[in-house]
Amino acid sequence: MRLADLSKRSGISVTTIKYYLREGLLPPGRQLNATTAEYGEEHLRRLRLVRALIQVGKVPVATAREVLGHVDDESLGRTIRLGAALWALPQEPEPDEEDPAVVAARAEVDRLLHMLGWETARELAPLSPVHRSLVVAVAALRRLDFPWDAELMAPYAELMHQVARRDLDFMESHASEAEQVELAVASTVLFQPVLRALHRLAQEEESARRYGIE
Template sequence: MRLAELSEQSGVSIATIKYYLRERLLPPGRRVTATQAEYDEAHLRRLRLVRAMIQVGGMPVATAREVLAHIDDESLGLTMRLGAATWALPQPPEAPLDDAASTDARQEVERLLEELGWDSVREVGDLSPVYRSLITSIATLNGLGYTVSAAELLPYARQMEQIAIHDMDQLENLPEGTEQVEAAVAAQVLYDPLLLSLRRLALEAETTRRYGMA
């Protein structure tokens, strides 16, 4: 497959594909001559994932690159690659974590995790980025005058737990290989906006159920 065909099949412009190659979001094609390269199905699949991460997931290019690097890290087992890829996901800027607001927020999260029995997450030496970004979000909200307590988060966390269990069940049904990791990352990233849309839709349905139509 040549660049032009890759572009057609994916619906991504040639210029953009070149940009992704430059940014190492897409591995270079197999060089055939000095001026031509050959691409295959894996490139197409990867390109779709990249588009999805950036366009649907709203992820910055740098983050997408990190996630992909973990997916491709042959030195890790599949489970770890998935974990590492998820590990690299969060987009919020890493905050200091040592000011007063963050300390409060962290205590609140600790309380929440204890309540939930998610002890494994706390026992890791380095705080996972997800953990950190949760703390940052809460600290930010607190700073803006919106207090967020463990008690308020608990019901949300319980629902997310159900979803995580469902996700893992789904994941175990996939064939092994890089494809599995890609699919898992895709599911994590791409379902986020769907989840939020569903939340809004559910709220709409519930509102009219309680108060009737406009």
């Protein structure tokens, strides 16, 4: 398809697509002549991902470029490729390692991972911003006298493991590894609000069943 067709199918203006091309967010099309290029379904798919990152996730262009660089890095194994792309998304700042709440939270998170047998998560912990985010969240709870420990977190972690299995089952329903990694990144940006909303709806439903609505 030509640029105008790509714009029409994606709902993104030609000007914006040209900007994404200049910024390296969208790979160039196949050059037909000096002034015309041809684009394929992979460009349409990438545009959806770019729009999810920038317009929905509010990810800065430079960060989006870094994320997409990991998505396209075929030299990485699938787990590292996916992890690197997701880790490049905006994350929590580094916690204060001298804060007693952070020290206690880190110990409980490590104990949780040991209890669950999540050895890969333990090995990647020093590098993982996701691990850091969990430590920061647990530390905040502990400062407010909600002493969440490994035993309290374990049932929630096991439920989220079931969600992760469904995520990967859905991801693997797509043909290419590039599509799978793109989908995982897009889902992280787009699907997190769905999970939060479902959690709150489930709380409302369970509360009504237990206590009524009057």
